[in-house]
Amino acid sequence: MQDSEALGSSEVDVAVVGAGAAGLAAARRLLEQRSELRVIVLEAAPRSGGRAHTVDPPEVGGPLDLGCGWLHGAESNPWLSIAESHGFHIDRTQAPWDVQYRDLGFPPADQRAYERASSAFYARLAEAQRDPVDRPQSTLLQADDPWNELLNAVSTYVSGAELDEASIHDTAHYRVHGSDWRIIEGYGRAVARFGQDLPIALNTPVTSIDHGWAGQVWLETPRGTIRARAAIVTVSTNVLAAETIRFVPALPDKVAAAQGLPLGLANKVFLSLDTPDELPKDAHLIGNVRAARTGAYHLRPLGRPVIEGYFGGRLAHELEAAGEAAAEAFALDELSGLLGADFRRRARLLTCTRWGQVASVRGSYSYARPGASGQRASLAAPVNNRLFFAGEATSPDAFTTARGAYETGRRAADEVLSHLRG
Template sequence: MPGDIDVAVVGAGAAGLATARRLAERRPDLTVLVLEARDRPGGRAHTVEPPDLDAPLDLGCSWLHGAESNPWLPIAEGLGLTVDRTPAPWSGQYRDLGFPPEDRRAYREAAAAFDERRAAAEVDPVDRPLGALLEPGGPWNGRLDAASTYYSGAGLAEISVHDAARYRVRGSDWRVVEGYGHAVVRFGADVPVALDTPVTRVDHGGAAMIRLETPRGTLRARAAVVTVSTGVLAAGAIRFDPPLPDKVEAAQSVPMGLANKVFLRLAAPDELPKDGHLIGEPRSARTGAYHLRPFGRPVIEGYFGGGLARDLEEAGDAEAEAFALDELAGLLGSGFRRRARLLVRTRWGRDAYVRGSYAYARPGAADRRAVLAAPVGGRLIFAGEATSPDAFTTARGAYESGRRAADEVLGQLGGGRA
């Protein structure tokens, strides 16, 4: 540890890197260090390149949501990366397998009616779960619930209507060909980061400096920005002195949902279309969404959310592979099982440094995001996608929260160095 610095940032994900970059841009005289528990930067933005594939895969965030106004769009292109503007394939079903056009029309009508009920509930002063807005016995309730698990990591019964109403990301969904994770890491390439340095205790009770304890020693900083997930905060993985019960309660009220991916390697990729799409069981809440040959690569990207994602995470590789192959074989024919194999899968819920995928608010807890974001004593600042008022669950929200946190630090520090 370098001893005394101006600003310590806890976490080298999109929020932490954005904080450090903005501090460097606005005040290059400040000494800033990012403390990262993992052996890599990027956090939930993580691109890998399996040796037998020769192509990058995004294990975490992969879509530039609301791309036209997403700050990561100019960042990625400024880094020389390629943004693919092909429309997301989610509304289609390859060859209408198991989900014919008349059923898709019926589902769209059910979704539109659900949205009308949600719009009415959003202005009701009493919050409620989104699941309360489902049509009793509605034939497409399972499909609506499955979609919720994909974008929130939790089912409709678990999510606040008022919180969902505040999400304001609109526009196209585009991708970074070289990987969203690579974009985030390259964005932070010039940021000083101490890897393998988990923060275990933050002592913010002193009059002058905040003390951050790590297995590699103790760091003293004039200000600190904490960007860890609500899963980490709720578990007490970082001890705060004095304690911060309001932060812990808020983190428990805005818990981590779960969405995981299973990538299957195709033996005969040409039999499937580039950027095709399949839903395994359109009427079920426990089903996968399958992106066929993204970018034309010889893989299928399976996506699972909510309770199904948790069950498959606990079950193991063989069970996760079998579930995906069973759903796909039910649509593509039993012989498909012999033409695909597991390449890699994610387990974000078992990652001790995040404990989930992204944060949703429970019914009645929409205001807890502001509690999470509120500074403590002026010098201890909080950021991360969970603190975003209107772009939560996204790398965009994480980035914007990091910029906000940096500005709060600059408003407190004034001039001078440590």
């Protein structure tokens, strides 16, 4: 039940703000535990799924994930069993990120040198995690190391931000380990399917949340006021930090926590291939291993006739601001430098993402600024047993992932259920 049918009453037991992975998990958990509850999910966008979004370009002959695409820590990832229970299929091919196709632009001797530099960097990172004072990860780089730029590039893929912006302490808490697998029909499609029968009101942004009433929360939307006994807020930290939703009374501690946990930016550009068979299935290239401003390119993911380019951090911001033609040109310049000058005549832009310009999200996934690692718990803390918070940024150990979003949605739902029983 979605959109107009869902918004049938102005009074509910629980209002969930946001229909991404966290919001859908929260609503599902509430209704599984107490089917009699009146629950509404309020979503600003015209679709559910949040940062999980699958599209089906006809020229590709298969789905593409514009948002999250990998089941990280797949063996224990809850989305694995959810996807399989809905009839989706799992590709268990090993992620190709550590292998440079044909060693192009990255000869074996350089690869070994980078592996040594990377191992040493992450050893220093593990040691620095025990320091009492947090600091930027960039302080662990060794002066004049020729591989500092590639270490920075990898940070932009992992965090959506460079090492000088990211906390050392926060890395100590990340606990997602295991294989990286894919959902053949699309991660975004699996998330949307998971929520397809939930009461979701699309195109319904929440503009203010008044939690000053005794026993009630009032949520203002363009379609009217919703009165609830409790509300679960799952919107992104960039939306919270911008105070797009006004809290009454104000919640300066939540805004400060969100500002300490901004969304990094990682965007994708998909290039359609005229002669896909010239490239192998599921191969990988780093565009320029000597630069921090470089793309990571997945060649023919799942055998499809595309290249999926991935840009993060400052490069992603620059290309997003410049427009899709700039993203296409950058990718083609890097790829033709590796695959031959005539390659650019056999590839063209299919689509690209601009997650920073999506008003209901404003970025990709959260990282902690130096000194802000503890803000994840602060952001997750309930307010007066009426307001509850979820989303990947509130996860203590699976932040940046749809898995973390799901787990925090269930956690927030359980907090609400405990409150309602009380």
